[in-house]
Amino acid sequence: MLTDADRGKAARSKGSRPSPQARKSAKSTGAGSKGRQWRRLWIPDQIGGWAMALMPGLAGLLIGGPTWRNLLLMVAWAFCYCFEFTGSRWMVSHRAARFAPPALGYALLTAVTGLILLVGTPGLLRWAPLYLVLGVLNFAAAWMRTERSWWNDTVAVIAACTLCLIAVSLGSRFQKPGPGLESANSGFFGCQPNPAVDCFASGFLPSAALPSVGVISAAVFAVTQFGSVIFVKTMIRERGKTWCYLLSLAWNLALCLIGVAMVRTAGWWPLLTALVLLVRAALLPAIARQRRIPILYVGLVECATSLLVFILVIAQAGVMTTALTGLLGA
Template sequence: MTDHERTPSRRRAYAKLWIPDQPGAWMMALLPALAGVVVGGADAGRLWLTAAWLLCYCVQFTVARWLRSRFRRRYLPPAATYAALLAVVGAPFLVVHPAVLAWAPTYAVLAGLTFRGAWIRRERSLWSNAASVLAASMMAAVVYTLGRPDPLAPATGFVLAAVFALTQFGSVLFVKTMIRERRSRGFLVASWAWHALLVAAGVIVAWREGPSGTPLAAVAAMLLLRAVALPMIGRRRALRPVVVGMVEMVMSLVVFVYAVMCAPLLAL
């Protein structure tokens, strides 16, 4: 292989040190915060907080790799750079919006769990995935409630966060049945059971709330359908990870649209 042929691969490898290379993970991390912006209003504070959260995600990604590598030098520059940028963006935000620090203990615990998972090289375990899902999903509530004194704000924020947390954990289970745990009957049963419970919850909400609750049942049914159909197809013919990723990106957008259009009505 010539030097000219090696250059593109080296550039891609260098880029992966700095940029998370899973579009589905990007969407799962950012869509809850963006839902909080859309539902709460795209003011300067919410946009500022969302930008800080984006940097938090980059810090988590790069620091986790650095920890997993046992402090290899090549992973330090991205982690240090993102941490410095987060300090520049985040410190002034905390001065202007100190009330957001009420969320800090919870996020410290969740970050600690993900870093622990990286250190022991179990970052793809269910408990580590669950910590990441909770951290991302809660941002819907953190962003939405920023500066909102109205009494319904906590309830609406909770509903938004719950929708993302429940559906994103289902996504974690589904993706495992398609890739890393493709031959695991236990994970397949867990995925189907989780999504069936989501459908049951959607039906109950539709029965209690009427038309405003019906879309939740429809979204849950779509998620269950893909959780059942794709693993069955995958047993007959291998599906590339990019196909699974594209399906989850579409499903993430469906959940996002539901969250911003319908979920706040359930808090009323």
């Protein structure tokens, strides 16, 4: 017969065994934890960063007209952004082992898509020196753990906005040979249908690789994105600092003045967009002085304003190009 002590031990032993439902729940919890860990390691989690990285290139694709070249360019750029994000984190950690697989995986994907693109469009090598310098600066900032510095944010803006120009130049609107180039390098498929851009038939940096609508569109993205950089600084790292707040106001006010100058030739939309950016730059940092606004909300605001600029650029790229070139006397 069992004594009371034996019965207690048996009860405790029975109670210590998890039920099948508990074991199943533990397994699902573990799987969910692994899934979240995988996402944290492999998927960039900055909503505003995705918008600022991809929207200029997507706008260039739509303005220039979709082709397999600029479509593949965007795929390669998306992989490149993921490589930059994961690679920077690997560098910040000074090569911690757990950050290596995502960085190496995205490096491989970027290299494969990039090489395919270069085989069909060797003229893209004209942009290699610029992006090589930008890449070195970016990873140097990560290694020095200054990846949130002003100069590294400027590097990111230049990289993303230049892609708008490149995507426009590869678009279907510009896929026709220039004067005297109809038969240039016709033996290599990568040089057609635009030898001036897709190869080097007109020199290293011909005018065909710098279409005015692409230059202006990239410039619009650049000035608005740098304004976003200043705004985000006022909300997070420079929160409460008057000089940064005034710089943000001055930058966005300058955009409004440019919009005013463009009203006669480009209509009201550029000015209205600039006013929205100015109101954001004026009100939200003032609110943040009283109570902290979560970073997620700041990212969502930047997504919304990036989308607004994106719509403006693709809807009025030609009109703004005419207006701005007229203002500049070009």
